[in-house]
Amino acid sequence: MRRIAFVPRPAGFRFYHTHVVAGADLNRGTYTGQVGPLYIEPKDNPGAYDREVFLVLKEFEPSFSRGGDMAMDFLAGEPLKDLQEMGKKADNEAQEKTKGYEVGYELFSINGKMLGHGEPIRVKQGERVLFHVLNASAGETRSLALPGHLFRVVALDGNPVPAPTDVPVLWLGTAERISAVVEMNHPGIWVMGDLADDDRKRGMGIVIEYAGAKGKPQWTKPKPFRWDYTQFGSPNASPAKPDETIEMTIVKHNGALNGFNQWTLNGEAFSMQAMKPMYKVREGRRYRLQFRNASDDIHPLHLHRHSFDLVRVGGKPTAGVIKDVVMLGGFQEIEFDFVADNPGLTLFHCHQQLHMDFGFMALFDYA
Ligand SMILES: [Cu+2]
Numbered sequence: 463m464r465r466i467a468f469v470p471r472p473a474g475f476r477f478y479h480t481h482v483v484a485g486a487d488l489n490r491g492t493y494t495g496q497v498g499p500l501y502i503e504p505k506d507n508p509g510a511y512d513r514e515v516f517l518v519l520k521e522f523e524p525s526f527s528r529g530g531d532m533a534m535d536f537l538a539g540e541p542l543k544d545l546q547e548m549g550k551k552a553d554n555e556a557q558e559k560t561k562g563y564e565v566g567y568e569l570f571s572i573n574g575k576m577l578g579h580g581e582p583i584r585v586k587q588g589e590r591v592l593f594h595v596l597n598a599s600a601g602e603t604r605s606l607a608l609p610g611h612l613f614r615v616v617a618l619d620g621n622p623v624p625a626p627t628d629v630p631v632l633w634l635g636t637a638e639r640i641s642a643v644v645e646m647n648h649p650g651i652w653v654m655g656d657l658a659d660d661d662r663k664r665g666m667g668i669v670i671e672y673a674g675a676k677g678k679p680q681w682t683k684p685k686p687f688r689w690d691y692t693q694f695g696s697p698n699a700s701p702a703k704p705d706e707t708i709e710m711t712i713v714k715h716n717g718a719l720n721g722f723n724q725w726t727l728n729g730e731a732f733s734m735q736a737m738k739p740m741y742k743v744r745e746g747r748r749y750r751l752q753f754r755n756a757s758d759d760i761h762p763l764h765l766h767r768h769s770f771d772l773v774r775v776g777g778k779p780t781a782g783v784i785k786d787v788v789m790l791g792g793f794q795e796i797e798f799d800f801v802a803d804n805p806g807l808t809l810f811h812c813h814q815q816l817h818m819d820f821g822f823m824a825l826f827d828y829a
Pocket of ligand 1: 759760761762812813814817818822
């Protein structure tokens, strides 16, 4: 047993999980159930809702496959030609011409129950329900829709957004969190679930049941919708100028590690022994990280011990969207700023277990 005492901060919706390296062992790391939500009550809470419901999205029974069927085209922004060229070059140099291993799942759940097996969420007409949604996956992107309803996104990764906005679908990369209010104004019995039919049929959903409604839970597919972080930001605010800019280019090396894809940041795969790559920062300075993704995969980028401010996403400038995980689209760029305000070794990594275990990590240290 180990007992740890700490002051929880910042307030908001957080994610706790094992950080063990799983590598090729699907019984370790975040492939297991060693994950959960943690809510740190803010000091002030206007409470503009009637009740709160926490939802943890999690897959079980993982297995290896070659190639996957994950949604790719839902993020705003277009792929960049030079990054595609760079990716093509890496593919040509790859040791294996087949795609590296990916992980798929048999079972899908919300709050530990497959769709139709747990208690429904029972609501009354006119109720405002604040959902706190956590994607606790080891590597999947998740979506969530509730037919006939909109989600008013009020916080991302536990941090209130400058511009709360109504959206028909939520999209969450691994480890991302969304807090959104749904006004229950469309009586019936509904499936709130993932847009991927296979995943929803194998459990990724939960029933919403209005008082007095009868019948089978209904699902209808929402219209295509692009997820754009900048719609929740301040359109006119310009972020403070950074003291320093660090560029990181992400490259995939197909099957380079016994059939597993290897990931490099600026040409280096992270090594636990060498503790490289390592970036030095100075306390109090503002750093801009510019990520260039030369792979077709979406990466949920995560920085430990700091929150960051999105600056540019898919070519669009923004400000005020504070996060600790953000999805970087295939062959796209993203920029965010963080202030070095928490001295100590700080890990940066892709939150996909399969990526961080095979090179996609870096360390920041304070000078
Ligand atoms: Cu990744």
